[in-house]
Amino acid sequence: MNLIPADLTLNGKPARAKQPATAPAAVTSTLTSNAPSTAITSGNNAGDSTASTIAASVPPPAPPVISSSPLATPTLTAGVASVTHLTEKLSEYMNAADLKKVKEAYRFSDEMHLGQVRKSGEPYISHPIAVAEICADWKLDAQAIMAALLHDVMEDQDVKKDELIERFGAPVANLVDGLSKLDKIEFQSQIEAQAENFRKMLLAMASDVRVILIKLADRLHNMRTMEVMAPNKKARISRETMEVYVPIAHRLGLNNIYRELQDLSFSHLYPLRYRTLAKAVKAARGNRRxxxxxxxxSVKNTLGVAGIEAEVYGREKTLFGIYKKMRNKHLSFSQVLDVYGFRVVVDTFPNCYVALGTLHSLYKPMPGKFKDYIAIRKLNGYQSLHTTLIGPYGTPVEFQIRTQEMHRTAESGVAAHWLYKNADSNLSDMQQRTHAWLQSLLDIQQQTGDSAEFLEHVKVDLFPDSVYVFTPKSKIIALPRGATPIDFAYSIHTGIGDHTVSAMINHEPVSLRTELRNGDIVEIVTDSNSRPSPSWLSFVRTGKARSAIRHHLRTINLPESITLGEQLLAQALTSLGMSALLEEHLTERLLNESSAKSLDELYADIGIGKRMAALVARHIFGLRGGESASAPIDHNSATELDPVTICGSEGVSVQLAPCCLPIPGDSIIGQLRRDQGLLVHTTDCTIAKRQKTKEPDRWIAVKWGTEMNRRFDCRIKLLINNEKGILARVAAEIGESDANITYVGMDEDKDNVLHQLRFTIQVKDRVHLAGLLRNVRRVNGVNRILRERS
Structure with missing residues (x-):
């Protein structure tokens, strides 16, 4: 049954159309009924082993030729717009009632886009149809197909959500709304607008995974038809695809989409490299046949003799997989292609392991090249046995062994078991993992300050490489590669992460910054009085841990941040010759224009480095009728303000840089770090000098207070003779100099004659340190002593 007759011509008067009035009333471009199916039909879930069917690796089709004359209207081929192919796909699994609803959505979308054409000259309706066809390949339900057909009507044609609810129901309208960009809202920058659009889409995905499935289908068709775009726009869209959509597709197990988006992005970002590799692959394919x-x-015969029913076929890497491996491992083209790939799809789960043993009897396995992703599946639900064998002519050959069900999940991922369809039934393991990840998006959103920060946290969690560790009760936890015990603690529960004090790996105490490895047994020690440290942000790996730590620092230390921010703004206003007191009418205008809910929130943002005090002061100056708030701002203006006084008791809102460890008496400068407050460096710190060159507007003048109420860490280094009792004598002299030792380290030279001793000590100021250095220098056996810098 066809939804629309195959010979339907798009004509009639458009209700809402972007096309200028000079455009032809009837769009006569012929619509190809189906965008070309991806040539990448199968492959390994592991990033550098991505593969495609050998006979199907071909470059994307050439774009249509459009007249370059500025006066010429694109000549559109006379024809019709057909949805025959889409209808045939839907008829395989939809009933008549659902087909009728889809037909109504198509007609509405056709009417809304009437007169609108794509850059290729095709009628715009061809794009929603192609997106719907990709979704139909996943056998998505009628609501999702309707949303795919309507996904641009809110954004492009200003159709209201209420109208969609009335015509097609709330579920479809919510899907379309989640897919629509926020073009009507004004943002301060393109980056902020992009981040907010991603945030909206990902949160919509968290409540209904169909949003991201339709969005991926939309992005795939756009990437397939992007040849007519300008090179800079192609590069920008391809880079965005590679950074966000490719990892999302991989995270959801949509490996066909994942591989094709990778290759298409590669072809648009590096067209010459893509064409060169495509030509080389085509030439090499015959030589290796x-x-x-x-x-x-050999494999088919051996499995047949063993009585195992199996489909066996060869694979070759995608062009991007070849390029990535050449670049990362510095290999030649021939070395990459010498690794062949074969897939063995068997009928039952036990036969996976029987087939593995059979193959190991046929060819010798390479040590350390076996991975069991059936027993411990990947984050995205992928399951297979991977083994690399030494084939004929001494060539390494990779095999993947899986069942038909595993193969279906490996290729279609979450689309093979979409969550919302089985809401009342027990969730599979893959569904539970996906549901947990989607739920973590909501957790991150609740703890995140703005859209850019939210996107930053989500990107961290989209890396495909994973490490699998165990709880003391043998539960498997999957984390990104490079994760630490802090990431592990937050993955269990935010409360555990917040109160972590130490960790044990394989029953041995370790540092909290230790990177976890596959198979580690991790145990977390907590204390109800412990709180997250700002230093954790320098080594945590997961978005959930990072957002939770930042949320805690923002809320728990809020009074400190408000006090610091108020002080910074008062000094900035004074430096501009203004009173630090804000009039009520100015306060209201300032809060409205800065999007802050209260003065305390504004002060807190300044205190944690989210806003610059000098820029806020300049804005207030403009509101008071002085120089325009939008006037150019000297990046050195922040350092010309009256210095902020450092007393040493400010808490985590003000920290001393661990690279140079400033002490009272040192010449110092302050760095306002985003969401982490003020970091104090010595003015001669090499790290501070480099960072000041990159972000000069984030540095302010600071000074030491007159009364210090604490002691400060300082590093010293000694060159000593290798003789008995020297360490005891030095330590005793440091103690007699009224300093506390917090760390001792020793480096031995090759000749075992001299030693380097390193101490971290606590002193009052530079005067105290100078006296200590004089006293220790007089100890017998000490050849040299100095303060150690970064």
């Missing part, structure tokens, strides 16, 4: 054929025949 004999080897592939021999391995296929």
């Amino acid at each position: 004999e080897v592939v054929t021999k391995i296929l025949e």
Whole structure:
């Protein structure tokens, strides 16, 4: 049954159309009924082993030719717009009632986009149809197909959500709304607008995964038809695709989409490299056909003798997989292609392991090249046995062994078991993992200050490489590569992460910044009085941990941040010759224009480095009728303000840089770090000098207070003779100099004659340190002593 007759011509008067009045009333471009299916039909879930069917790796089709004359209207080929192919796909699994609803959505979308054409000259309706066809390949329900057909009507044609609810129901309207960009809202920058659009889309995905499935289908068709775009726009869209949509597709197990988006992005970002590799692959394929054929025949015969029913076929890497491996491992083209790939799809779960043993008897396995992703599946639900064998002619050959169900999940991922369809039934393990990740997006959103920060946290969690560790009760926890015990603690529960004091790995105490490895047993020690440290942000790996730590620092230390921010703004206003007191009418205008809810929130933002005091003061100056708030601002203006006084008791809102460890008496300068408050460096710190060159507007003048109420860490280094009792004598002299030792380290030279001793000590100020250095220098056996810098 066809939704629309195949010979339907798009004509009639458009209700809302972007096309100028000079455009032809009837769009006569022929719509190809189906965008070309991806050539990448199968492959390994691991990033550098991505593969495609050998006979199907071809470059994208050439774009249509459009007249370059500025006066010429694009000549559109006379024809019709057809949805025949889409209808045929839907008829395979939809009933008549659902098909009728989809037909109504198509007609509405056709009417809304009437007169609108794509840059290629095709009628715009061709794009929603192509997106719907990709969704139909996943056998998504009628609501999702309707949303795919309508996904641009809110954004492009100003159709209101209420109208969609009335015509197609709230579920469809919510899907379309989640897919629509926020073009009507004014943002301060393109980056902020992009971040807010991603935030809206990802949060909509958290409540209904169909949003991201439709969005991925939309992005895939746009990438397939992007040849007519300007090179800079192609590069920007491809880079965005590679950074966000490719990892999301991988995270959801949509490996066909993941691989094709990778190759398409590669072809648009590096067209010359893409064409060169495509040509080389085509030439090399024939030279290797004999080897592939021999391995296929041997494997089929061996499995047949063992009584195992299996489909066996060869694979070759995608062009991007080849390029990435050449670049990362500094390999030549021939070295990459020498690693062949074969997939064995068997009928039952036990036969996966039987087939593995059979293959190991046929070819010798390479040590350390076996991975069991069936027993411990990947984060996105992927399951297979991976093994690399030494094939004929000494060539490494990779095999993937899986069942038909595993293969379906590996290729379609979450689309094979979409969560919302089985809301009342027990969730599979893959569904539970996906649901947990989607729920973590909501947790991150609740603890995140703005859209850019939210996107930053989510990107961290989209890396495909994972490490699998165990709780003391043998529960498996999957974390990104490079994760630490702090990430592990927050993955269990935010409360555990917040109160972590130490960790044990494999029953041995370790530092909290230790990177976890596959198979580690991790135990977290907590204390109800412990709180997150700002230093954790320098080594945590997951978005959930990072957002939770930042949220805690913002809320728990809020009074300190408000006090610091108020002080910074008062000094900035004084430096501009203004009173630090804000009039009521100015306060109201300032809060409205800065999007802050209260003065305390504004002060807190300044205190944690989210806003610059000098810029806020300049804005207030403009509101009071002085120089325009939008006038150019000297980046050195922040350092010309009256210095902020450092007393040493400010808490975590003001920290001393660990690279140079300033002490009272040192010449110092302050760095306002985003969401982490003020960091104090010595003025001669090499790290501070480099960072000041990059972000000069984030540095302010600071000075030491007259009364210090604490002691300060300082590092010293000694060159000593290797003799008995020297360490005891030095330590005793430091103690007699009224300093506390917090760390001792020793480096031995090759000749075992001299030693380097390193101490971290606590002193009052530079005068105290100078006296200590004089006293220790007089100790017998000490050849040299100095303060150690970064």
